[in-house]
Amino acid sequence: xxxxxxxxxxxxxxxxxxxxxxxxxxxxxxxxxxxxxxxxxxxxxxxxxxxxxxxxxxxxxxxxxxxxxxxxxxxxxxxxxxxxxxxxxxxxxxxxxxxxxxxxxxxxxxxxxxxxxxxxxxxxxxxxxxxxxxxxxxxxxxxxxxxxxxxxxxxxxxxxxxxxxxxxxxxxxxxxxxxxxxxxxxxxxxxxxxxxxxxxxxxxxxxxxxxxxxxxxxxxxxxxxxxxxxxxxxxxxxxxxxxxxxxxxx
Amino acid sequence: xxxxxxxxxxxxxxxxxxxxxxxxxxxxxxxxxxxxxxxxxxxxxxxxxxxxxxxxxxxxxxxxxxxxxxxxxxxxxxxxxxxxxxxxxxxxxxxxxxxxxxxxxxxxxxxxxxxxxxxxxxxxxxxxxxxxxxxxxxxxxxxxxxxxxxxxxxxxxxxxxxxxxxxxxxxxxxxxxxxxxxxxxxxxxxxxxxxxxxxxxxxxxxxxxxxxxxxxxxxxxxxxxxxxxxxxxxxxxxxxxxxxxxxxxxxxxxxxxxxxxxxxxxxxxxxxxxxxxxxxxxxxxxxxxxxxxxxxxxxxxxxxxxxxxxxxxxxxxxxxxxxxxxxxxxxxxxxxxxxxxxxxxxxxxxxxxxxxxxxxxxxxxxxxxxxx
Numbered sequence: 001x002x003x004x005x006x007x008x009x010x011x012x013x014x015x016x017x018x019x020x021x022x023x024x025x026x027x028x029x030x031x032x033x034x035x036x037x038x039x040x041x042x043x044x045x046x047x048x049x050x051x052x053x054x055x056x057x058x059x060x061x062x063x064x065x066x067x068x069x070x071x072x073x074x075x076x077x078x079x080x081x082x083x084x085x086x087x088x089x090x091x092x093x094x095x096x097x098x099x100x101x102x103x104x105x106x107x108x109x110x111x112x113x114x115x116x117x118x119x120x121x122x123x124x125x126x127x128x129x130x131x132x133x134x135x136x137x138x139x140x141x142x143x144x145x146x147x148x149x150x151x152x153x154x155x156x157x158x159x160x161x162x163x164x165x166x167x168x169x170x171x172x173x174x175x176x177x178x179x180x181x182x183x184x185x186x187x188x189x190x191x192x193x194x195x196x197x198x199x200x201x202x203x204x205x206x207x208x209x210x211x212x213x214x215x216x217x218x219x220x221x222x223x224x225x226x227x228x229x230x231x232x233x234x235x236x237x238x239x240x241x242x243x244x245x246x247x248x249x250x
Numbered sequence: 251x252x253x254x255x256x257x258x259x260x261x262x263x264x265x266x267x268x269x270x271x272x273x274x275x276x277x278x279x280x281x282x283x284x285x286x287x288x289x290x291x292x293x294x295x296x297x298x299x300x301x302x303x304x305x306x307x308x309x310x311x312x313x314x315x316x317x318x319x320x321x322x323x324x325x326x327x328x329x330x331x332x333x334x335x336x337x338x339x340x341x342x343x344x345x346x347x348x349x350x351x352x353x354x355x356x357x358x359x360x361x362x363x364x365x366x367x368x369x370x371x372x373x374x375x376x377x378x379x380x381x382x383x384x385x386x387x388x389x390x391x392x393x394x395x396x397x398x399x400x401x402x403x404x405x406x407x408x409x410x411x412x413x414x415x416x417x418x419x420x421x422x423x424x425x426x427x428x429x430x431x432x433x434x435x436x437x438x439x440x441x442x443x444x445x446x447x448x449x450x451x452x453x454x455x456x457x458x459x460x461x462x463x464x465x466x467x468x469x470x471x472x473x474x475x476x477x478x479x480x481x482x483x484x485x486x487x488x489x490x491x492x493x494x495x496x497x498x499x500x501x502x503x504x505x506x507x508x509x510x511x512x513x514x515x516x517x518x519x520x521x522x523x524x525x526x527x528x529x530x531x532x533x534x535x536x537x538x539x540x541x542x543x544x545x546x547x548x549x550x551x552x553x554x555x556x557x558x559x560x561x562x563x564x565x566x567x568x569x570x571x572x573x574x575x576x577x578x579x580x581x582x583x584x585x586x587x588x589x590x591x592x593x594x595x596x597x598x599x600x601x602x603x604x605x606x607x608x609x610x611x612x613x614x615x616x617x618x619x620x621x622x
Binding site: 061147148149180182184185186188194197198200226227228230231232233235236237238239240242243 | 359364
């Protein structure tokens with residue numbers, strides 16, 4: 001009897017501990033516990049809320065803010081019911097869904113961790129109090145071993161019904177003014193020629209802290225594609241977004 | 251002896267009672283009481299050992315306070331050093347974006363050039379050299395993104411003229427084996443690397459944008475040459491700050507290691523002793539033992555000479571050892587408890603207040619005794 005109780009207690013404690021570690025501790029530190037909407041673990045797999053100060057993770061010289069289908073633009077938050085979005089499963093790893101503001105001086109974060117699922121229904125009541133859909137970046141990724149190390153694989157998101165299909169749109173936000181932005185897209189399959197190598201987007205201007213929506217070229221085959229963005233700063237030098245991989249499942 | 255004291259007290263009381271009742275004192279009775287008092291005083295044991303004991307005890311306490319060092323103490327460093335080494339207690343940003351003229355890396359795990367991965371034939375073996383061509387425009391640069399090594403990695407920073415070297419070491423299997431550093435290229439540049447399957451050197455010439463990701467392995471070094479001073483992040487947390495270099499020599503009998511101080515000049519301050527300043531001479535050995543703290547700032551002096559090796563370092567540390575010099579000349583600089591007490595202005599105030607209060611109480615008691 002006693003070992004059973006001890007086992008149950010230990011498993012309960014371990015579940016609580018493992019659940020608590022999912023939230024971003026840095027964001028928790030910056031959240032005001034007196035605020036009812038502050039960032040904390042709201043469900044078993046969901047941490048959501050507002051916080052007070054900028055933290056690392058949702059900032060960068062060139063930030064990948066979202067990866068969706070081209071028709072996945074959301075004009076307003078759903079009035080009744082949650083916002084459902086889908087992704088194509090890749091490997092068996094945990095999928096991390098993250099939503100955050102793409103506008104400066106607003107501090108909100110959603111972290112959802114899903115394993116084995118290919119969709120998530122997000123209750124947008126909380127985010128709707130602070131941000132419009134246009135102000136929110138939404139990404140889903142998983143970690144997978146590529147070239148001998150765990151790397152981030154973005155899973156394109158489709159909002160509403162239906163699985164995500166190409167062509168895809170990447171939304172970037174630069175923290176500095178850019179004069180030009182270049183894209184490189186290459187399949188990681190051996191022998192494949194890159195689809196784009198440092199191809200200029202030629203949008204004209206890329207002001208800081210503004211969304212830059214980039215359509216990826218049509219991806220010909222299913223599989224993983226390495227994507228890189230490099231931008232020329234207006235003053236000197238360049239900025240580069242961390243290279244990432246896109247899982248394409250037509 | 252107690253009985254004698256009781257007898258003296260009883261006799262004194264009796265004589266006082268008679269004196270109060272009659273107004274006179276019998277001479278014989280007074281003499282008897284006097285003799286009894288003298289006898290009682292002589293019967294008391296002499297405590298000649300008391301004063302030497304007190305002196306000895308106080309001396310022991312003072313010597314103890316003079317010799318005993320603090321277990322750990324806080325210091326502030328304001329130094330010019332040629333290099334520094336430390337361990338990162340957590341993942342930490344070392345630098346911001348750097349605009350370089352050239353970048354060299356050794357012992358890489360692999361590179362990704364314009365979206366193509368070139369692995370190292372063996373782990374931590376390949377090297378890379380990127381350089382802007384001489385006719386580069388002002389806006390052209392090799393932009394090295396922020397260096398953010400994982401928790402537990404050892405970092406070494408040294409400088410030689412316009413070049414700053416970063417040495418990264420993954421000291422234990424429990425730490426992450428590698429991390430990525432990105433660079434973006436603008437302008438005309440040449441890249442040379444042996445990150446190829448047959449280790450043949452390969453050269454790429456860029457004329458326009460380019461991207462590069464380096465996989466930093468367990469013993470990678472980066473050499474950055476910049477037209478403007480390298481900008482380091484502020485408030486970098488550290489463990490085990492080391493201000494020395496180990497030089498290796500190969501001799502006929504085998505390798506020889508030599509430890510060289512990297513302190514060029516500067517001062518450290520003992521916070522516990524009201525920021526007492528201890529100046530350092532060039533190349534004086536300063537050992538901090540196991541230390542924790544944060545680097546308030548590291549910078550390349552703006553007006554330094556081209557061949558200068560100087561890095562300005564400001565840091566705050568909690569140390570458990572603090573030694574100056576080496577070998578037989580090594581001497582601890584940890585504050586002694588007596589120095590610590592002497593430095594406490596509160597204790598001086600307490601003594602002064604105590605003496606003042608004692609004087610007041612003594613005067614009041616004297617007055618009370620006199621009037622009653």
